[in-house]
Amino acid sequence: MLRVIVERWAEEASRQPADTRLEPKLEMASDFKKVSENLEQNLYWDKEDRTRARQRLRSLEAHLSKIYLEDHVKFVFCTLSTSAHPTLVEGFAPSVALIDEAAHEGIAGIAVVLGAFCHSINQVLFGGDQQQGEPIFNARDSNLGHNFVSKNIFAHLATDPLHTHPMYMLTECYRMPQELIKWSSKHCYEGKVVSAGMTANLELPLRNTLWKYWNQLLRSAMLCEVAQLAIDVSGPDAKEKTPAGTTTRVNVAEALEIARTVKEMLMLDPPQDTAQKKFRRIRGADIWHYHGVHRPSVGDSEATLPDRV
Numbered sequence: 001m002l003r004v005i006v007e008r009w010a011e012e013a014s015r016q017p018a019d020t021r022l023e024p025k026l027e028m029a030s031d032f033k034k035v036s037e038n039l040e041q042n043l044y045w046d047k048e049d050r051t052r053a054r055q056r057l058r059s060l061e062a063h064l065s066k067i068y069l070e071d072h073v074k075f076v077f078c079t080l081s082t083s084a085h086p087t088l089v090e091g092f093a094p095s096v097a098l099i100d101e102a103a104h105e106g107i108a109g110i111a112v113v114l115g116a117f118c119h120s121i122n123q124v125l126f127g128g129d130q131q132q133g134e135p136i137f138n139a140r141d142s143n144l145g146h147n148f149v150s151k152n153i154f155a156h157l158a159t160d161p162l163h164t165h166p167m168y169m170l171t172e173c174y175r176m177p178q179e180l181i182k183w184s185s186k187h188c189y190e191g192k193v194v195s196a197g198m199t200a201n202l203e204l205p206l207r208n209t210l211w212k213y214w215n216q217l218l219r220s221a222m223l224c225e226v227a228q229l230a231i232d233v234s235g236p237d238a239k240e241k242t243p244a245g246t247t248t249r250v251n252v253a254e255a256l257e258i259a260r261t262v263k264e265m266l267m268l269d270p271p272q273d274t275a276q277k278k279f280r281r282i283r284g285a286d287i288w289h290y291h292g293v294h295r296p297s298v299g300d301s302e303a304t305l306p307d308r309v
Contacts, residue, residue: 032060066091083113093120102154103128106135130155205280
């Protein structure tokens, strides 16, 4: 985005009369464009000339980045560690820090952004869920100091019986229908979380096809909700193994079962539409897979699958 803005400023500078005194940002943008073009066109410059040109570009980029942040940016989305980048600290002065997934972060991580912008931040908002995990540190319990900086401050605030700081619980879920959310709502949130009414109509053609797929695999006498199924992978080969020379744990039987199920889904021809129901083919982008060591919400990787397996 910065490169687009710089090119726009350089173009604006080129339209000014020759005797016009340019704004600093237009002058630097014009200089940046000229140096970039010279560096690309003069392939046979000696090493010293090319080094000086690159240094000039880096200097101009730093100044232009600061101007861009100061004059054009109202919100910055970044990780806690990135928030302390020198360019951000010099050119951005947020008054509010909104830390998402704060339950997964310790005092040390939160201190990065608060320390970097202690001169400007007036309000800190935490968003998260202490029921979905806690901060993970490789050096857990190594010393007393580490135990302090790894403290889960979000969980402390959320469960504070004195309610020293106001905490608000969002009780309406917009991602999952009621049959999926009700278990975690009952066991983790005292039954307070419910699905929004709109979830009943999310991706209906896809959901109708999925119901058709799973129903054909179930016995008619089987009492369960198709939305919550666990596939039994058992047998002598259904064991975790660690390949030689690695620390990775592999369960080949599970992997084969997942691949077979996904392949069947992608090959399934959806039923014909009726006046009451619409259907559509299951695509790779519809299927998400999670893998991790501890729990589905902490430190896991997630990705969509391609249409061909």
